[in-house]
Amino acid sequence: MKFIDEYRDGEAAQKYAQAIANITDQPWTIMEVCGGQTHAIVKFGIDELLPSEITLVHGPGCPVCVTPIELIDKSLEIASLPDVIFCSFGDMLRVPGTYKDLLSVKAKGADIRMVYSPMDALEMAKKYPQKEVVFFAVGFETTAPANAMTVHQAYKQKIENFSVLVSHVLVPPAMKDVLCSPNNQVQGFLAAGHVCTIMGYREYEPLVEEYKIPIVVTGFEPVDILQGIYMCIKQLQEKRYELENQYTRFVHREGNTLAQNLIKEVFQVVPRKWRGMGEIPQSGLNLQDKYAQFDALKRFDINCNYAQEETKCISGLILKGVQKPDQCPLFKNHCTPEHPLGATMVSSEGACAAYYQYRKTT
Amino acid sequence: MNKPDSCPISKEYPQILVAHGGGGKLMHELIEKMFIPTFQNPLLESRHDGAILELGNTKLAFTTDSYVVDPLFFPGGNIGTLAINGTVNDLAMCGARPMYLSTGIILEEGLETNKLRSIIKSMGQAAETAGVKLVTGDTKVVDRGKGDGVFINTTGIGIIEHNLQICPASVRPGDAIILSGDIGRHGVAIMAKREGLSFETTIESDCTSLEKVVLEMLEANIQIHCLRDLTRGGLATSLIEIAEAADVSIQIEENAIPVLEEVQGACEILGLDPIYIANEGRFVCFVPPSQIDQTLQIIDSHMLGGQACVIGTVLETGTGVKMKSCLGVNRIVNMLSGEQLPRIC
Numbered sequence: 149m150k151f152i153d154e155y156r157d158g159e160a161a162q163k164y165a166q167a168i169a170n171i172t173d174q175p176w177t178i179m180e181v182c183g184g185q186t187h188a189i190v191k192f193g194i195d196e197l198l199p200s201e202i203t204l205v206h207g208p209g210c211p212v213c214v215t216p217i218e219l220i221d222k223s224l225e226i227a228s229l230p231d232v233i234f235c236s237f238g239d240m241l242r243v244p245g246t247y248k249d250l251l252s253v254k255a256k257g258a259d260i261r262m263v264y265s266p267m268d269a270l271e272m273a274k275k276y277p278q279k280e281v282v283f284f285a286v287g288f289e290t291t292a293p294a295n296a297m298t299v300h301q302a303y304k305q306k307i308e309n310f311s312v313l314v315s316h317v318l319v320p321p322a323m324k325d326v327l328c329s330p331n332n333q334v335q336g337f338l339a340a341g342h343v344c345t346i347m348g349y350r351e352y353e354p355l356v357e358e359y360k361i362p363i364v365v366t367g368f369e370p371v372d373i374l375q376g377i378y379m380c381i382k383q384l385q386e387k388r389y390e391l392e393n394q395y396t397r398f399v400h401r402e403g404n405t406l407a408q409n410l411i412k413e414v415f416q417v418v419p420r421k422w423r424g425m426g427e428i429p430q431s432g433l434n435l436q437d438k439y440a441q442f443d444a445l446k447r448f449d450i451n452c453n454y455a456q457e458e459t460k461c462i463s464g465l466i467l468k469g470v471q472k473p474d475q476c477p478l479f480k481n482h483c484t485p486e487h488p489l490g491a492t493m494v495s496s497e498g499a500c501a502a503y504y505q506y507r508k509t510t
Numbered sequence: 511m512n513k514p515d516s517c518p519i520s521k522e523y524p525q526i527l528v529a530h531g532g533g534g535k536l537m538h539e540l541i542e543k544m545f546i547p548t549f550q551n552p553l554l555e556s557r558h559d560g561a562i563l564e565l566g567n568t569k570l571a572f573t574t575d576s577y578v579v580d581p582l583f584f585p586g587g588n589i590g591t592l593a594i595n596g597t598v599n600d601l602a603m604c605g606a607r608p609m610y611l612s613t614g615i616i617l618e619e620g621l622e623t624n625k626l627r628s629i630i631k632s633m634g635q636a637a638e639t640a641g642v643k644l645v646t647g648d649t650k651v652v653d654r655g656k657g658d659g660v661f662i663n664t665t666g667i668g669i670i671e672h673n674l675q676i677c678p679a680s681v682r683p684g685d686a687i688i689l690s691g692d693i694g695r696h697g698v699a700i701m702a703k704r705e706g707l708s709f710e711t712t713i714e715s716d717c718t719s720l721e722k723v724v725l726e727m728l729e730a731n732i733q734i735h736c737l738r739d740l741t742r743g744g745l746a747t748s749l750i751e752i753a754e755a756a757d758v759s760i761q762i763e764e765n766a767i768p769v770l771e772e773v774q775g776a777c778e779i780l781g782l783d784p785i786y787i788a789n790e791g792r793f794v795c796f797v798p799p800s801q802i803d804q805t806l807q808i809i810d811s812h813m814l815g816g817q818a819c820v821i822g823t824v825l826e827t828g829t830g831v832k833m834k835s836c837l838g839v840n841r842i843v844n845m846l847s848g849e850q851l852p853r854i855c
Contacts, residue, residue, distance in 0.1 A: 149771050149774050149775060149778075152774070152778065156836045156837075157836075158765075158836055158838050161837045162837075162838070190841075191835070191841065192836065192837050192839065192841075193835050193837060193839025193841055194837065194839075196839045197839065237852065237853070238851030238852040238853070239781075239851050239853050241851060242851065251529065252523075252525060252527060254527075255525035255526060255528075256525055262851070264705055264707065264780075370836070485847050486535060486536070486847050496851075496853070497853065504844070505844050506841040507842065508842050
């Protein structure tokens with residue numbers, strides 16, 4: 149299949165792995181930012197092709213993982229209200245709040261629907277005018293344009309029974325948070341290619357300058373990731389720090405300005421709490437005042453202040469690249485995809501879930 | 511006096527979730543912790559697609575399955591064809607010649623009679639093709655809103671006319687694992703229809719009956735060690751179940767597994783792994799390596815597309831399923847909790 153087979157070619161991958169080994173003469177730690185990249189690395193075994201000097205640590209770029217537990221609890225409360233149809237992407241349904249998840253609330257009778265696009269939720273609002281339709285708007289800059297477009301359409305079409313529970317997060321502030329951490333080990337980043345398809349990479353240039361760290365915008369297929377690692381290691385070995393773009397077939401510096409304008413029209417930048425990482429300044433999106441009528445938190449009077457997290461879970465350290473999933477004492481013993489205890493196990497794209505699913509641990 | 515219920519499932523999950531029927535870990539927990547301990551007997555504990563009954567000198571295979579698919583009609587079939595082929599295939603996977611079926615049909619008030627007519631007609635045609643007779647049945651109607659149009663149960667009896675023990679316990683190190691064709695069509699066809707996803711070409715379910723190909727393999731004296739159709743949970747779950755039941759380790763190769771380009775494209779978009787997607791006309795068989803060519807030839811002569819292939823082997827040591835990725839790196843293949851859920855991005 150075009151755009152797949154050539155990027156999953158075993159020979160090409162081996163060639164890149166060899167090229168990386170040839171230029172590496174000291175230990176380096178690189179973080180891949182996006183959960184999709186983590187998933188590919190562990191699933192295809194990309195890290196096992198690398199020389200032992202290179203350590204890949206897994207970043208905070210899984211939106212499902214980092215959605216704060218307080219918001220999950222609120223989603224459960226809203227979904228349980230009578231006359232509410234609660235719409236969500238599939239992988240949010242299994243994410244546990246303090247006591248339960250959306251799937252178990254559904255089993256108790258809540259009307260919860262899995263959708264493939266936020267526009268499906270808006271269509272549902274039109275189809276069931278006597279119901280309140282709520283969409284769980286989760287994601288990074290990648291999903292923000294579609295969610296923004298949906299809210300914009302609801303506004304234009306005056307759809308009054310539609311609202312969104314917003315938990316949007318932004319990548320650059322989280323990378324900055326990783327770099328500011330006192331025990332930071334990350335020496336180079338593979339930036340998330342899909343996010344940059346929308347946002348371009350101008351906003352990463354100040355990070356490169358300020359922290360003198362190489363950032364390579366990287367795709368998601370095995371050969372993409374190996375090429376991204378090669379470009380990053382090459383910079384490190386040559387003592388350069390630059391913004392480079394591996395994912396040229398989709399990403400250019402300016403990004404998709406139409407989508408960016410739509411995001412700015414509908415959303416404003418706000419501080420946001422990340423599950424496992426705590427509050428990060430200017431790291432989230434919320435609705436602009438003009439669209440506040442579509443804010444589910446304002447529409448429904450929800451009070452639940454009981455959010456609790458497992459204390460021994462090290463997901464915060466994993467998301468910051470300080471530790472790896474199999475270093476957690478809870479991993480596989482107490483914390484599994486069926487009973488996740490922290491951010492990095494709750495979604496299939498979380499680093500712990502990927503290790504659990506694909507890797508034999510000792 | 512009633513004893514307090516000590517079933518661990520009811521403590522952990524006070525309500526049944528959809529995932530308890532998804533063919534993954536939760537469903538297996540339900541079977542292992544609630545059903546098997548309650549009904550315990552050696553036939554049930556063999557965990558096969560059907561039970562093998564010995565009545566005098568006659569060996570019978572006996573199986574049952576219920577069908578609750580939404581949508582009722584999909585490209586390549588409908589709930590009626592599924593209900594016949596699914597049970598016929600469970601009998602075929604026991605190495606039996608399917609003989610008789612029963613059916614229990616639960617209808618929802620308001621179902622259009624024409625729809626029912628065409629489902630029943632499809633059942634008739636599928637039964638004729640598979641050479642089975644539907645000899646007894648039952649019909650119930652539930653109030654509107656309490657069913658999904660039609661639910662169908664079929665139970666089947668088949669006769670075993672050979673002395674092979676076709677079951678996980680017969681799997682041996684060195685066995686070749688043969689896959690009968692490309693995977694993932696049924697699950698993707700259903701999902702595309704249900705969710706209104708449109709692709710450039712219509713993906714058709716692979717729904718078909720497998721008794722003829724199995725019977726020909728038996729007639730040709732293929733020493734079949736184990737057969738399994740790749741329904742809920744797909745190829746991955748079936749292989750994990752066999753590896754666990756046989757207490758062996760299975761090695762497969764990702765690059766050897768055929769997936770139709772349209773199916774792969776849909777999976778890439780939705781973030782799904784085809785090895786976990788349901789099929790309704792594909793199976794794996796475990797045979798001695800000396801009979802690979804003959805087996806492939808027989809399967810290809812029955813299956814459209816002719817893509818039967820060896821995808822792996824049974825190892826001398828270890829447990830579980832390992833898969834060599836397209837990069838040549840080995841990874842474990844684990845069972846999922848329930849059904850795969852499409853990803854956000």
